[in-house]
Amino acid sequence: LRDLLMMVPGPTIIPPEVREALAQPSLYHRGEAFAELLAECTRGLQGLLGTQQPVAILATSGTGAVEAMIVNTLSPGDRVLAVASGKFGRRMGEIAAVYGAAVTWSEVVPGEAANPVAVAEKLDADQYRALLFVYNETSTGVKQPAAGLAQVAVARGAMALSDCVSAIAGMPVAMDTWGLAGVAAGSQKALMLPPGLAVVALSEAALRAAGNARMPRFYLDIRKALASLGKGQTPFTPNVNAVLALRAALRLIYAEGLPEFQLRHRRLARACRAAALAAGLELLASSEECASDVVTAIRSPLGVDSGVLVRAVRERHSIVISGGQDSLKGAIFRIGHLGAAQLSDLCRTWEAIAAELRLLGYHCDPQACIAAAERAYAGKG
Amino acid sequence: LRDLLMMVPGPTIIPPEVREALAQPSLYHRGEAFAELLAECTRGLQGLLGTQQPVAILATSGTGAVEAMIVNTLSPGDRVLAVASGKFGRRMGEIAAVYGAAVTWSEVVPGEAANPVAVAEKLDADQYRALLFVYNETSTGVKQPAAGLAQVAVARGAMALSDCVSAIAGMPVAMDTWGLAGVAAGSQKALMLPPGLAVVALSEAALRAAGNARMPRFYLDIRKALASLGKGQTPFTPNVNAVLALRAALRLIYAEGLPEFQLRHRRLARACRAAALAAGLELLASSEECASDVVTAIRSPLGVDSGVLVRAVRERHSIVISGGQDSLKGAIFRIGHLGAAQLSDLCRTWEAIAAELRLLGYHCDPQACIAAAERAYAGKG
Numbered sequence: 001l002r003d004l005l006m007m008v009p010g011p012t013i014i015p016p017e018v019r020e021a022l023a024q025p026s027l028y029h030r031g032e033a034f035a036e037l038l039a040e041c042t043r044g045l046q047g048l049l050g051t052q053q054p055v056a057i058l059a060t061s062g063t064g065a066v067e068a069m070i071v072n073t074l075s076p077g078d079r080v081l082a083v084a085s086g087k088f089g090r091r092m093g094e095i096a097a098v099y100g101a102a103v104t105w106s107e108v109v110p111g112e113a114a115n116p117v118a119v120a121e122k123l124d125a126d127q128y129r130a131l132l133f134v135y136n137e138t139s140t141g142v143k144q145p146a147a148g149l150a151q152v153a154v155a156r157g158a159m160a161l162s163d164c165v166s167a168i169a170g171m172p173v174a175m176d177t178w179g180l181a182g183v184a185a186g187s188q189k190a191l192m193l194p195p196g197l198a199v200v201a202l203s204e205a206a207l208r209a210a211g212n213a214r215m216p217r218f219y220l221d222i223r224k225a226l227a228s229l230g231k232g233q234t235p236f237t238p239n240v241n242a243v244l245a246l247r248a249a250l251r252l253i254y255a256e257g258l259p260e261f262q263l264r265h266r267r268l269a270r271a272c273r274a275a276a277l278a279a280g281l282e283l284l285a286s287s288e289e290c291a292s293d294v295v296t297a298i299r300s301p302l303g304v305d306s307g308v309l310v311r312a313v314r315e316r317h318s319i320v321i322s323g324g325q326d327s328l329k330g331a332i333f334r335i336g337h338l339g340a341a342q343l344s345d346l347c348r349t350w351e352a353i354a355a356e357l358r359l360l361g362y363h364c365d366p367q368a369c370i371a372a373a374e375r376a377y378a379g380k381g
Numbered sequence: 382l383r384d385l386l387m388m389v390p391g392p393t394i395i396p397p398e399v400r401e402a403l404a405q406p407s408l409y410h411r412g413e414a415f416a417e418l419l420a421e422c423t424r425g426l427q428g429l430l431g432t433q434q435p436v437a438i439l440a441t442s443g444t445g446a447v448e449a450m451i452v453n454t455l456s457p458g459d460r461v462l463a464v465a466s467g468k469f470g471r472r473m474g475e476i477a478a479v480y481g482a483a484v485t486w487s488e489v490v491p492g493e494a495a496n497p498v499a500v501a502e503k504l505d506a507d508q509y510r511a512l513l514f515v516y517n518e519t520s521t522g523v524k525q526p527a528a529g530l531a532q533v534a535v536a537r538g539a540m541a542l543s544d545c546v547s548a549i550a551g552m553p554v555a556m557d558t559w560g561l562a563g564v565a566a567g568s569q570k571a572l573m574l575p576p577g578l579a580v581v582a583l584s585e586a587a588l589r590a591a592g593n594a595r596m597p598r599f600y601l602d603i604r605k606a607l608a609s610l611g612k613g614q615t616p617f618t619p620n621v622n623a624v625l626a627l628r629a630a631l632r633l634i635y636a637e638g639l640p641e642f643q644l645r646h647r648r649l650a651r652a653c654r655a656a657a658l659a660a661g662l663e664l665l666a667s668s669e670e671c672a673s674d675v676v677t678a679i680r681s682p683l684g685v686d687s688g689v690l691v692r693a694v695r696e697r698h699s700i701v702i703s704g705g706q707d708s709l710k711g712a713i714f715r716i717g718h719l720g721a722a723q724l725s726d727l728c729r730t731w732e733a734i735a736a737e738l739r740l741l742g743y744h745c746d747p748q749a750c751i752a753a754a755e756r757a758y759a760g761k762g
Contacts, residue, residue: 025395216481237576314409
């Protein structure tokens, strides 16, 4: 198997320190060493999520964590408003509907951010129990106004439940300050781990709601996870090696410094957008302000199927980028620049993209893309 | 962190080949290489489970897989009979109840195996949709008569759903021949992987039932997993490294030969029981026939809290064994002998146990235990 450069919005590049932790000998999961490990991870995750609340660690993918957040706080029949920002915003509403919630959609044009004022109007039209939204919509590369959305929900007594799967670590999350009732996140994004570990935090109020929430859950029961957390354990056999890897990743993040880590993400995102524009391409994000810090979605030039481009970049350059999903299939390609990704990785990626675009009949200059990326990263123009 | 010898019924010793696979660079999870990987794993798992049915791979612990098996095949209000063989048998019924099934219990004395005739009588008393049972009850070290239980369920039109979490690989499973409607298994037992990967297989009839089953599920929806499997993918981002490790483990098992691998488990179990008896201790399993091949539960001698023994063995010998759970807490200790465990590991474990028992005031001869284990392993006496 070749070592591919992962420039997708997850799974991402796994640093050697994290890979080593994954391969460590087993650690007893009911002992003191595991309890200390869990405590260190909890503190690190609280810092990333901006919360004093306990953080439950689950052995699932990010979707499992989002489902856990929903089924632990809601009951069948509850009215919820879901921000349909793209594939993942829609998924939140779909999960709630599967468990019997009455879901109303707040539609968002792909590439645009939700407007908190419009969402507030929707919320005013009915008695909603919760507002569901994705902070960073991975399918469109658009950052949703999490603070503003949380605020309009809180003001109307609705719980703000946010999918932060691709936002965690790479983008600032201030759960307590923003008033988020719940956040869910996954490991295979800026946390630089393989998939398979996920985290959920609920506010005090959401935890009280969990006591009365009637959506069924057993494996995803956060009350069990939090009760075990108090004893330094997990309710079901934890993925010990993944938790060891999580600690290694958190240590890398805090060694770089969380503000510096997130600044690097913003600079990489700026560099990626600059490269795209230098290639004469159009961004899917409708504004600089709403463009994601961790993934950039770019419209494929006329006549070029983005799936063909993505495959060529993977097969001939060993670099993995993403195409579009669902209605955006073929129309966009997406570059993840998160976690351990560096400017040099991004430049190598753009060199490959520009070369392949030329072979597909779209003329652009690889060197101009790279120069633009470097200038933007450095903060000049 | 010290390298502990894991002699618990999971997590188990992880062989170097599997650890290396865990630390491999990432592999693109929507490409051909992953599809081939998944196909090889599926074939290997089908061999372990004795089925021609597709096997869904989930990123959960074993409990998640058991829950998936239940919620994909049943509807709220369904009558189910659960064999309460111990902590894990009970858990199956608890999961079904959480999702609204009407659960009747078939009680089993801890240490005994369920009697298929008695279960058949229970089944005759009502219209049951399913029989839930654990094949290897990890909490008591007792093998349940899976073939017999499946047979009485099939004869009455009830689905036989079996938790094979700790049985897979180490004990023969013949899903198709026995007529099991579903099996669920986990990675951290005889499969020699860390926790976090689980598998579920459903029979043709159970898959048809899944189309009408009304227990809610999204992340655990087997239909999604099987639809993706057809494309060589998983519905949610898979734990790629765990799947690579699964392939490495399956290759180790088939290189040893599955019959030989399982014979080694039976010999180790016989050796463990012989050592216990040589120490003058009593087994929890009521007969040789129902004693588990993968975990042995031993009654703690009078006046010795098994929790104290377990801790001493861990802290002073770096060997991890288990105590009892729930009502058996303090009263039994359990030794896992599965996956990569060898006779030498078992002897080292008994030497430590015997030494610590003596310090706790119970007199037994470590050398006699080891000699008995060696004789039993070799098949003499």
